[in-house]
Amino acid sequence: MSTLTREGRAAGESRAQPRSGDRLSDQHDQQPPDEGATPPGGRPDDAALEEMGNPHHGRAVKDAAARVVMWGAFGAVIVPLVWILYTVVSHGVNLLLSSTWWTNNQRNINSGDTGGGARHAIEGTLMMAGVTAVIAVPIGILTAVYLVEYGRGPLARAISFTVDILSGIPSIVAALFVYAVWVTTFGIERSGFAAALSLVLLMIPVIVRSTEAMLLLVPNELREAAYALGVPKWVTVVKVVLRTAFSGIVTGVLLGLARIMGETAPLLILAPYTKNFQRDLLHGNFPTLPMMINQDRGDIGFATAAERMWGAALTLILLVLLLNVIGRVIARAGSAKT
Amino acid sequence: MAKRIDVTDLNVYYGAFKAVEGVTMTIEPRSVTAFIGPSGCGKSTFLRTLNRMHEVIAGGRVEGKVMLDDQDLYAPRMDPVAVRRTVGMVFQRPNPFPTMSIYDNVAAGLRLNGVKNKKTLDGIVESSLQGANLWAEVKDRLNKPGAGLSGGQQQRLCIARAIAVQPQVLLMDEPCSALDPISTLAIEDLVGELKNEFTIVIVTHNMQQAARVSDRTAFFNLRATGEPGRLVEIADTTKIFNNPSEQATEDYISGRFG
Numbered sequence: 042m043s044t045l046t047r048e049g050r051a052a053g054e055s056r057a058q059p060r061s062g063d064r065l066s067d068q069h070d071q072q073p074p075d076e077g078a079t080p081p082g083g084r085p086d087d088a089a090l091e092e093m094g095n096p097h098h099g100r101a102v103k104d105a106a107a108r109v110v111m112w113g114a115f116g117a118v119i120v121p122l123v124w125i126l127y128t129v130v131s132h133g134v135n136l137l138l139s140s141t142w143w144t145n146n147q148r149n150i151n152s153g154d155t156g157g158g159a160r161h162a163i164e165g166t167l168m169m170a171g172v173t174a175v176i177a178v179p180i181g182i183l184t185a186v187y188l189v190e191y192g193r194g195p196l197a198r199a200i201s202f203t204v205d206i207l208s209g210i211p212s213i214v215a216a217l218f219v220y221a222v223w224v225t226t227f228g229i230e231r232s233g234f235a236a237a238l239s240l241v242l243l244m245i246p247v248i249v250r251s252t253e254a255m256l257l258l259v260p261n262e263l264r265e266a267a268y269a270l271g272v273p274k275w276v277t278v279v280k281v282v283l284r285t286a287f288s289g290i291v292t293g294v295l296l297g298l299a300r301i302m303g304e305t306a307p308l309l310i311l312a313p314y315t316k317n318f319q320r321d322l323l324h325g326n327f328p329t330l331p332m333m334i335n336q337d338r339g340d341i342g343f344a345t346a347a348e349r350m351w352g353a354a355l356t357l358i359l360l361v362l363l364l365n366v367i368g369r370v371i372a373r374a375g376s377a378k379t
Numbered sequence: 380m381a382k383r384i385d386v387t388d389l390n391v392y393y394g395a396f397k398a399v400e401g402v403t404m405t406i407e408p409r410s411v412t413a414f415i416g417p418s419g420c421g422k423s424t425f426l427r428t429l430n431r432m433h434e435v436i437a438g439g440r441v442e443g444k445v446m447l448d449d450q451d452l453y454a455p456r457m458d459p460v461a462v463r464r465t466v467g468m469v470f471q472r473p474n475p476f477p478t479m480s481i482y483d484n485v486a487a488g489l490r491l492n493g494v495k496n497k498k499t500l501d502g503i504v505e506s507s508l509q510g511a512n513l514w515a516e517v518k519d520r521l522n523k524p525g526a527g528l529s530g531g532q533q534q535r536l537c538i539a540r541a542i543a544v545q546p547q548v549l550l551m552d553e554p555c556s557a558l559d560p561i562s563t564l565a566i567e568d569l570v571g572e573l574k575n576e577f578t579i580v581i582v583t584h585n586m587q588q589a590a591r592v593s594d595r596t597a598f599f600n601l602r603a604t605g606e607p608g609r610l611v612e613i614a615d616t617t618k619i620f621n622n623p624s625e626q627a628t629e630d631y632i633s634g635r636f637g
Binding site: 193260262263264265266267268269270271272273276277280281284285287375376 | 430432435437460461462463464465467468470472474475476477478487488491492537540541544
């Protein structure tokens with residue numbers, strides 16, 4: 042076998058060392074690919090060398106074209122983003138610096154008045170997001186665990202299909218569904234909690250899909266390593282699989298939160314706005330930042346209302362940003378170490 | 380601390396596909412048994428039936444009997460989790476848990492099964508790392524991540540993790556195929572030491588390795604792709620390599636095919 046290889050080499054190139062010939066004689070099982078016989082691409086050496094010294098064929102043009110397209114796409118995404126941020130910050134930042142913004146509500150403040158704050162809406166949005174997350178996160182993560190670790194056959198396929206449908210539901214439809222069940226059928230009043238229920242419907246599919254993707258990224262070898270140590274499957278799922286996917290799951294939860302915190306349609310239908318503090322999720326109107334924006338947008342003819350609208354919008358962006366930062370810190374603390 | 384394995388007429392299936400057919404063999408305690416054979420001949424599949432890891436894969440099932448001393452591993456009431464505590468396994472690619480430190484990796488098998496006593500754990504972690512010839516290299520950085528070690532160290536970490544749960548048998552599925560020669564040598568030396576305590580079964584693609592480390596060698600082969608793999612012969616390693624009974628074994632050993 043080795044003589045054959047050497048002959049093949051000798052004809053082609055003189056630089057080839059006979060190193061692999063020696064190895065072959067004591068390793069039957071691993072035959073390295075015979076690099077020397079045919080140059081990569083099947084071209085003779087001269088052609089490859091010539092191209093190396095002279096790269097200005099079609100490829101440089103394609104490279105430039107791809108560059109232009111890529112930067113163009115980047116710009117198309119970044120320009121609107123910066124524009125929005127600039128508009129919101131420039132219009133809203135003054136109010137956020139005022140002393141009462143973070144402490145007061147809007148009680149007895151009419152559209153044309155200045156003063157007051159957004160504390161009621163900030164609290165309301167955080168409470169509602171918190172309640173939504175407390176319900177949606179366990180359901181979403183457990184569903185994903187079922188789909189990835191346990192689910193086989195028709196039931197798993199049906200659940201997966203349902204999640205797909207759920208993720209396509211417009212938020213106003215989710216709100217109407219909750220209205221039909223909560224208010225029309227059971228006769229319970231509209232409230233912050235009812236709105237949170239419709240947000241749960243919107244958040245679950247986001248969490249299921251992102252968690253699913255993260256669990257699929259956990260190498261099977263880790264599961265096998267745990268099984269081989271005599272660890273039961275459920276302990277493996279909790280302590281190894283979920284633990285390894287932790288940071289990704291946190292990111293998914295944050296994406297879900299960001300999605301629902303800005304939702305307005307369910308609030309319009311299920312949780313009418315109030316300018317007062319309201320810490321009771323189960324009864325009465327409920328203040329939230331999207332609804333505050335909506336309220337002041339209705340009176341945008343007043344400069345004061347317009348400014349409040351921008352202020353509330355900036356506050357909402359900052360809240361989502363803050364949650365993101367907190368989530369990143371949590372995710373980093375719990376992620377895989379190398 | 381070591382048990383004999385008796386396999387009788389074992390067929391292994393993936394769904395409807397029969398991967399391994401009619402294997403009968405005895406694996407002696409306190410010795411190293413090597414499985415050799417071409418790719419796809421079912422040696423890894425068969426190895427995984429010895430601690431019921433085979434059935435982790437969807438559709439995996441067996442027919443036949445595997446006895447560990449006097450216990451039937453496939454008896455209806457036998458718990459696969461209990462089997463895997465008795466028969467440990469080391470895999471082809473080192474697979475330490477990425478979220479855990481070196482210490483936690485070794486302690487994982489015990490911790491995940493409820494052992495909490497710090498002193499017990501400390502003792503077992505040290506003795507297991509010493510057993511895996513890794514203690515001297517890592518004793519000052521037990522709290523560093525296991526994934527930060529070199530490939531060879533990671534594999535020895537995985538061996539330490541496997542022996543920490545004090546199994547009777549240790550299965551090794553091509554444990555050196557992802558390692559360089561120096562690390563391979565370290566693992567081979569380790570196998571030689573571990574056989575004083577455990578029954579060791581090692582799958583390898585490297586025939587020199589089988590010749591170096593094993594007491595007995597089993598040669599697996601398959602007639603053609605799509606056919607189930609079979610055990611061609613099992614005998615003392617010196618006999619397999621010097622004077623095999625079967626022509627197919629001799630052809631494979633001497634490099635005439637495969």
